[in-house]
Amino acid sequence: MTPLLDPLKPYPSARLREAMAGLEAPAGTAPVPLHIGEPKHPTPPVITDALTASLAELEKYPLSAGLPELRQACAGWAARRYDGLQLDPETEILPVLGSREALFSFAQVVLEHVSDDPKPAVVSPNPFYQIYEGATLLGGGEIHFANSRAPRFLPDWSQVPETVWQRTKLVFVCSPDNPSGSVMQLDDWAELFALQDRYGFVIASDECYSEIYFGGNKPIGGLQAAQQLGRSNKGIVMFTSLSKRSNVPGLRSGFVAGDAELLKAFLLYRTYHGSAMSIPVQRASIAAWNDEAHVIENRRLYQEKFDKVLPILQTVFDVRLPDASFYIWLKVPDGDDLAFAKTLWQQAAIQVLPGRFLARDTEHGNPGAGYVRIALVADVETCVKAAQTIAALYRR
Template sequence: MSPNLAQLHPYPFQKLRQLFADITPNPSLKPINLSIGEPKHPTPQLIKDALVANFDGLSAYPATQGSEALRGAISRWALRRYGINLNPATEVLPVNGSREALFAFAQAIVDPSAGKPVVLSPNPFYQIYEGAALLANAEPYYVNCTAANRFQPDWDAVPEQVWARTQLVFVCSPGNPTGAVASIDDWARLFALSDRHGFVIASDECYSEIYFGTEKPLGGLEAAVKLGRDFKNLVMFSSLSKRSNVPGLRSGFVAGDAALMAQFLLYRTYHGCAMSPTIQAASAVAWDDEQHVEDNRRQYAAKFESVTPRLKTAQDVSLPDASFYLWAKVPGDDAEFARRLYQQEHVTVLPGSFLARDAHGLNPGAGYIRIALVAPQEECLEAADRIVRFAQSL
């Protein structure tokens, strides 16, 4: 077996099961689970209809590059959403959700032949970045994202000798779990570092469509265009899972640097991960429609507007820039908070320390919990009341 497998960390939800293993939650209360970042709003009918209308696609092998129709729909969306022109023939690749693509991309990019390569990850972070780095024979290096730095990675804290070995940098904006969005200045700084050290930037943007005000989260490719750059060493990852409430469809895309995309396509041809033609057809319909995305956004906004003020009465929490998470500060140990909250109030949230690593003298997730507002509004409000009651009992 690959020795790298032994380096993989247990997934946060595995740790959560262990944390709760010996406790019985309050049986008089209905369980409310706000720990998993899984969209729960119904899948739009137009996507279901498109799947049914395209069952014929099951009788053909798909091309790894995906259909022209789907790449065209993605390019049209990128133009509408970001004002960027993507060449659908060379700069866009459909993928089976951004998770597999983030993982596969690291395998294609990292060159382990030149010393021990480094992959930079925000901290706290989506755990796939770390697993992708480890299985690509790279060393993950965690860049802390704290309140003091607007929950953005503190690039200035990365030593010169680490930059020298860095081949790939994961960016997550809007961030999971903090919801923080990178600004144009954040991007300018990272682009300058990439120009100097030659690393590739993988920008994970799967929460880009869940925002609350009128200001849309800035995308990585959009930032490049705004700064008068091309897409050299830069790719973005997007997904229908959250945007269109189809986490089970497994559909997203990667776009950016044509030279990288050509190599990634080659990798994927052997990897054998072409998207089913039926799913491609439904995905094209989804990318071409914004109505259901606006409805979805309204549902999240209503939840955040009602839940956040209630939680604020007992917790240090504020509306995130974007995403469907509240990143709330808790008194004392976050795992103990989550454990006792589950026991007393039958509400499940994720301890922040489970989403981060101890790095540079601290665990930047410690003292926080992640609350995913995915359940129906009434349930989210009920959970907020229970969290407040619990916090006030401490």
């Protein structure tokens, strides 16, 4: 086996299972899974209808570049969503099998490791989506972290040494952020672009939570920020997905957009990688990107959950409405996030994810320690009951 596999760490959910081994929930109590960010709202009929209506097209081999109609639907959505953002569907958009697959494979295209040279560096926020680390290590790179801390929970790029910036090939950003739900503002993008101009790295902008926002405060995207700052999209690739936006995590559908030169290389890689999207999934994706009614209803459901859950938790905890996403990033009272998660499981069968499992230890500490991530993916009633139980346990 390749030695590149050796440094890979278990996924946060696997670490949680290991930490909970031997601990029993109360007898007869059904588990309340709030630890995994898997959307549970019903899949909209506009998507399932389009999928089933095109099943006959399973007899055809799909192209890695996708149907022209799909790329056009993605470009149309981007223009509507990001204030007139203009993307060429022929050269600046590429369908992918969900953002996770694309984030991983894109790193393999960007990173180039010559054995006699120092490893290429990749910079990631911390806490972070673990695929960033795995993609880096399996691409022969070396990962460095910029910790995110209160009150804004956005990466502190000043923690990255100059010697690391000088060999950085790729920077992952996640806005809206997983796990905190924080959103980069235009000034934050300007700061990152200034670093890009100085060091010449590629930006991979993970925006899969961009459509779960509140009060009409649409998160700005990386390509949109570049446009507003009078820049081109050179060196920037945006990653987005239907999983959270449209409640179809099993569809495995999204797209990447941005720098045409990078996407040309990415398409070549994907042609060999064998990651073409089936035509029925493409038809369903076209229907999804062209419809906003179901997305508005999706946001309304999440808003309702936050409106009912946060006041309950705020009677006991220091917790706020995220800028976006369906996560609550909750600061635990005694600072021990793992003990907090164990207590909830043993006392009430409630599953939450300790923040330490979403981050790495650094010389500046582990920025996830002392927090837990709660995913409000269950129905409203379940989320409210869970919040009431959690508050009652810690009000004693």
